[in-house]
Amino acid sequence: MAEIEEEDFMYDYEESDDEEDEDEEGDFVSDGLLREDSVPSGSKLKAEWQTLSPDQLSKKMFEIVDDVNAVFQLPTPHVRILLTACKWDKEKLMERYYAGDQEALFREAHLIHPKKRNPNPVIVVRAQSTSTCGAAASSKQEYICDICMMSYSTDHMMGLECGHLFCRPCWNNYLTVMVMSQGRAQTLSCPATSCDIVVDEATVLELLTDGEVRKKYQYLITNSFVQDHPLLKWCPSPGCCNALLASNNVEHEPVSCSCGHSFCFKCSRDPHEPILCTYLSKWLKKCDDDSETSNWIHVNTKECPKCSATIEKNGGCNHMICCNNSCKAEFCWVCLGPWEPHGTSWYNCNRYNESDAKSARDAQMGSRAALERYLFYCNRYMNHLRSSKMEAKLYEMVHEKMKELQQLGMSWVEIQFMKKAVDVLCLCRQTLMYTYVFAYYLKKNNHMLIFEDNQSDLEIATELLSEYLEREITSVSLDQLKIQVQDKSKYCEARRKVLLEHVYEGYDQDFWDFTEL
Amino acid sequence: MAGLPKRILKETQRLLTDPVQGINATPDEQNARYFHVVVAGPKDSPFEGGTFKLELFLPEEYPMAPPKVRFMTKIYHPNIDKLGRICLDILKDKWSPALQIRTVLLSIQALLSAPNPDDPLANDVADAWKTNEHLAIQTGEESFLYMYFIFTSLLYFTRFCLLFNNFS
Numbered sequence A: 001m002a003e004i005e006e007e008d009f010m011y012d013y014e015e016s017d018d019e020e021d022e023d024e025e026g027d028f029v030s031d032g033l034l035r036e037d038s039v040p041s042g043s044k045l046k047a048e049w050q051t052l053s054p055d056q057l058s059k060k061m062f063e064i065v066d067d068v069n070a071v072f073q074l075p076t077p078h079v080r081i082l083l084t085a086c087k088w089d090k091e092k093l094m095e096r097y098y099a100g101d102q103e104a105l106f107r108e109a110h111l112i113h114p115k116k117r118n119p120n121p122v123i124v125v126r127a128q129s130t131s132t133c134g135a136a137a138s139s140k141q142e143y144i145c146d147i148c149m150m151s152y153s154t155d156h157m158m159g160l161e162c163g164h165l166f167c168r169p170c171w172n173n174y175l176t177v178m179v180m181s182q183g184r185a186q187t188l189s190c191p192a193t194s195c196d197i198v199v200d201e202a203t204v205l206e207l208l209t210d211g212e213v214r215k216k217y218q219y220l221i222t223n224s225f226v227q228d229h230p231l232l233k234w235c236p237s238p239g240c241c242n243a244l245l246a247s248n249n250v251e252h253e254p255v256s257c258s259c260g261h262s263f264c265f266k267c268s269r270d271p272h273e274p275i276l277c278t279y280l281s282k283w284l285k286k287c288d289d290d291s292e293t294s295n296w297i298h299v300n301t302k303e304c305p306k307c308s309a310t311i312e313k314n315g316g317c318n319h320m321i322c323c324n325n326s327c328k329a330e331f332c333w334v335c336l337g338p339w340e341p342h343g344t345s346w347y348n349c350n351r352y353n354e355s356d357a358k359s360a361r362d363a364q365m366g367s368r369a370a371l372e373r374y375l376f377y378c379n380r381y382m383n384h385l386r387s388s389k390m391e392a393k394l395y396e397m398v399h400e401k402m403k404e405l406q407q408l409g410m411s412w413v414e415i416q417f418m419k420k421a422v423d424v425l426c427l428c429r430q431t432l433m434y435t436y437v438f439a440y441y442l443k444k445n446n447h448m449l450i451f452e453d454n455q456s457d458l459e460i461a462t463e464l465l466s467e468y469l470e471r472e473i474t475s476v477s478l479d480q481l482k483i484q485v486q487d488k489s490k491y492c493e494a495r496r497k498v499l500l501e502h503v504y505e506g507y508d509q510d511f512w513d514f515t516e517l
Numbered sequence B: 001m002a003g004l005p006k007r008i009l010k011e012t013q014r015l016l017t018d019p020v021q022g023i024n025a026t027p028d029e030q031n032a033r034y035f036h037v038v039v040a041g042p043k044d045s046p047f048e049g050g051t052f053k054l055e056l057f058l059p060e061e062y063p064m065a066p067p068k069v070r071f072m073t074k075i076y077h078p079n080i081d082k083l084g085r086i087c088l089d090i091l092k093d094k095w096s097p098a099l100q101i102r103t104v105l106l107s108i109q110a111l112l113s114a115p116n117p118d119d120p121l122a123n124d125v126a127d128a129w130k131t132n133e134h135l136a137i138q139t140g141e142e143s144f145l146y147m148y149f150i151f152t153s154l155l156y157f158t159r160f161c162l163l164f165n166n167f168s
């Protein structure tokens, strides 16, 4: 998650008790998710999303709270805590509130049920002390705070509905430590021993005096709203404070923030169509530890016992002759001892038993085939990865070309086709890159053959487009160049669409066979 | 003792004037935040008759952060490791600033009476405890020491065998 300026998360908490007080709608429309169509992508897009600024985000939070509260008529902070306990699923909360075990719901949310609640909420003032350790009150109006062990008059004491009273300075101290050093906000509980009643934000904000701590607390609350809500995600772009709210059916399609950054909604990584997040994770881990390659080298090559040259075994016979011409040592592949004592038993090493040697050879064969397959896909993946790292250079090059075209008499509007073409090129390369990860985890079937055809079509089209973009500009072919580039880029887009639609169809109809994770 | 919170002074005072049965806690002469503690092995526990030395330190953040407590005497207990570190929820995530030195020491005493083999720091001890608890409690400290002896001998014997195997 991106580092976010906490100042952006200030919101005014309304302490008013009249819950019916309708919030002005403002400029933010909650229903009817906006479709961002700036992103070229597969046409089968079903998911929709909208970007929320930090301001809109807290508005959204209170909107949901108010929605529920229009029905519940409870203190606003408690409704927010109940919603958190239900992962911000309004319907689920309504159902549990009206049809389920209400007391269990409140217990789970670490709240006191309204029926068991003291009639005067938030500040509990009672005739006798209710503190856990039985610290006796010295007079009717004096209490001993269990944290600082000082006695105070009732109006200096403060407690939640559980009735555990502490002095204000201790509360402030406790909340500050919890917020600043433990980063707790949503899970702040009463400081009394084994009391898990949640401290609601109205109380927290009333008790906290330091501005920095209050800011941090409010940021943490907003952050937990985003993290707990299944349809909200922070934009992972560094420095961007927006969050994205998606519609229910967000699946494989990437989303894009109003800051211009596109990402996978599920895993927050860069868009990785058509491969699923789980397989991508596995792939990245595999590439990371590179264990396959080293494993293969370990199994399939040995060092000559005499000159240490690396020797790869390429036949079934154990009688090895070092390929280093100045060495030519003869040794046994299995035991690495000199060949001479093995005599004429070319296929057996008389120091190890034969079945062991054979199973070791079989393992070597399997490992080699698997490695070759891996290297095939990995090389192609890496190739596209390298190209994608050159994107900035490509844009620069095209930018120069666009200037050249302008000098040759084309207008600014006319030359935008070049930039559009580079966008398409980059997108196609990104997709191609992940098609090799997809193919690596795929088991052979008829659909895989179709997929591979689509893949190679897109490869060819993309390469052609790239060639056209790099061509020298001569004024004679100016119009022709524009037409060709536009044609190629439209063709690429179409091929990419075909490929992705086929993959999604396979996900929907379950015709892809994946190797187990 | 400059800057020592009133609460620590009060707690110390009460520990000295009104001590808990079987627990002795005295503050260090040099450092008022450091306590020398002696806990008597609780009655009807395998530790009955034994005395256990502990150290208790109140960090700067106390009471917002829990005190740091450690056994100085070696003890064979599933929730206490070789270094004397204690696995007790109130010393970690279940700490509350309303708890006191007194309540912490009482909890440690209770832990000696009722070990919790499902939340162990010393796994080997916990397993031995699970299988032999009734035996250990019936026969008191002597058999406990005996068990400890058997247990460690077995451990060293196995290690010895393993070592020996490597050479043959």
Ligand SMILES: [Zn+2]
Residues within 6 Å of the ligand: A145, A146, A147, A148, A149, A150, A166, A167, A168, A169, A170, A171
């Ligand atoms: Zn206090």
Ligand SMILES: [Zn+2]
Residues within 6 Å of the ligand: A160, A162, A163, A164, A190, A191, A192, A195, A196, A197
């Ligand atoms: Zn409480």
Ligand SMILES: [Zn+2]
Residues within 6 Å of the ligand: A235, A236, A237, A240, A241, A242, A257, A258, A259, A260, A261
């Ligand atoms: Zn963004």
Ligand SMILES: [Zn+2]
Residues within 6 Å of the ligand: A264, A265, A266, A267, A268, A269, A272, A276, A277
């Ligand atoms: Zn993903």
